[in-house]
Amino acid sequence: MSWSMPVYTAPDFTKEPFVHAPDVTLVPAPTDGGAPDQYHSMSIFPEYFKINGHWLLAEESRMDCVPVYDGQKIRIVEFRNLKKGDLVVIGRKECGEEGIYVHVDGFLTEEEKHKDTFVFRTGRSRETSYSKDYDSIYELLRHEKAHGKVVWILGPACAFDADSRKAFSDLVRNGYVNGLMAGNALATHDLEAAYLGTALGQDIYTQKLAPLGHYNHLDTINKVRQYGSIHSFIEQEHIDNGIIAACDQCHVPLVLAGSIRDDGPLPEVIGNVYQAQDAMRAMISDATTIICMATMLHSIATGNMFPSYRMVDGVVRPTYFYCVDISEFAVNKLRDRGSLSVDSIVTNVQDFIVNVRNNLCC
Known part of the structure; x- marks a missing residue:
């Protein structure tokens, strides 16, 4: 089988839990270089944030940084680069409850979604076939x-x-x-x-x-x-x-x-x-x-x-x-x-x- 680029499947935001999920909470950064308490920390996965009733994807992400809403889009900012007053996303629930959704399986195929729970040799070692x-x-x-x-x-x-x-x-x-x-x-x-x-x-x-x-x-x-x-x-x-x-x-x-x-x-x-x-x-x-x-x-x-x-x-x-x-x-x-x-x-x-x-x- 020839190689092909995997297709991304976005969340269906017309369904629950997305429809009735609240907007995210935005709190101003209290100082340069410091985030408000209960800030949300980014992962490596696609993350969406509900703002004014619309789910926005953070298009350029970085793990262990914080999402900031600039009035148009979600920016991902290192703590040291935060400016006082930046609107930082608050919340640590990631399934829509707080207007935050971390989408971990957007690139999974149907086969991968239904793979066996118990298998051998899932790690990567010198014994792995490469x-x-x-x-x-x-x-x-x-x-x-x-x-x-x-x-x-x-x-x-x-x-x-x-x-x-x-x-x-x-x-x-x-x-x-x-x-x-x-x-x-x-x-x-x-x-x-x-x-x-x-x-x-x-x-x-x-x-x-x-x-x-x-x-x-x-x-x-x-x-x-x-x-x-x-x-x-x-x-x-x-x-x-x-x-x-x-x-x-x-x-x-x-x-x-x-x-x-x-x-x-x-x-x-x-x-x-x-x-x-x-x-x-x-x-x-x-x-x-x-x-x-x-x-x-x-x-x-x-x-x-x-x-x-x-x-x-x-x-x-x-x-x-x-x-x-x-x-x-x-x-x-x-x-x-x-x-x-x-x-x-x-x-x-x-x-x-x-x-x-x-x-x-x-």
Whole structure:
């Protein structure tokens, strides 16, 4: 059976409990950065709010944020971005009793709605069969290349191997990457590989350690800082390979979020955590598919910002969120943090990205 986009089934608001449900209660925020008591907190699912007798969908959502009515639509706002007087939705019942409805099964097929209660092997582990997942990813990315936006979140392991660097670069150059988010380490080690042939001083193909190789990533950062930007470094040093160079040359936007342990860092790394969070949310605000590889903290952060749906040209469609990691702990922790719609693949990310490239670009 060929892949197709699931169809969204909205609630039937002509029936109960919706018809006689009350309007939501709206209470002004008492202060900048603070919500009123009994505020409603958002989930990853489509949520509707009854205002002036009409059910409004929050079109751009984010988990653990609060819904604000601006007189026309529902905006979803981080607590830190609330302004005194913002009209915040109050209520913690989610089946219409308080004018709030969380729609959890809008994309379920009839088969999924009537699946068996007791089944084996519903989790995602190293024993899971991932053949269908790979096939679905290939078809999804072909669809998204023409109709969506794919953002990738990469950990430094993706830059430690010559084949995985080449594979991801090929995906960039073939139009399967619309945005890249990472930390200082991914960009540093990828540029080190292009500049000096090593990642953390180890040859990216032979794995041999270079003499004084522990200086290589620092020398790379220092050289980029001397040039003032990654783009200038790539141009002036004639860098023609790797993940970051492909993004730079194909005008794929980057968000590099810093951490407390960063060396350097590279000039483009955002050191303020809330500015980095804002930049990440801006990049994924219209994303329809996200693929996270070998970066637990960035994956969890992104998952907390990414809803299970997106409004595109007036139509609600599902979003797709994959987490690829060799650690079962990492992918399960992501689900434990509320990202229930994530599809996890427990495997070596270097093998994963080569397989994806081989099926899409060859």
